[in-house]
Amino acid sequence: MNCEEASALVNDFIENKIDDDQVLSEYLDHICSCKNCYEELDVMFIVSQGLYGLTTNENVSFDFTGALSKKIEDAKRELKKAEIKKRRLIMIDIGCVLIIIAVIIAFALDFMM
């Protein structure tokens, strides 16, 4: 992902609107390795949190940098969880196919006897 693509995703990331795990993963990789894009996200995040505090009158934490780091870490953790889940599903699929093959072989052997 390049800076232009990352820049287009800033608001979606802040609003948790990136549904595609692949895109989210590439975005996180990019902002963690590109200082300019991280700074852009940081500024937009602070603005959005500030606006949120103003419009809701809620007590918003002023540790914006900490809050952004946490948001990024949370997103990474969710991605990892989704990845593990996907792998587990693939293992289950393989398991099912093996059982079906075993049943077919059992039937075939039975038929030949």
Ligand SMILES: [Zn+2]
């Ligand atoms: Zn960049």
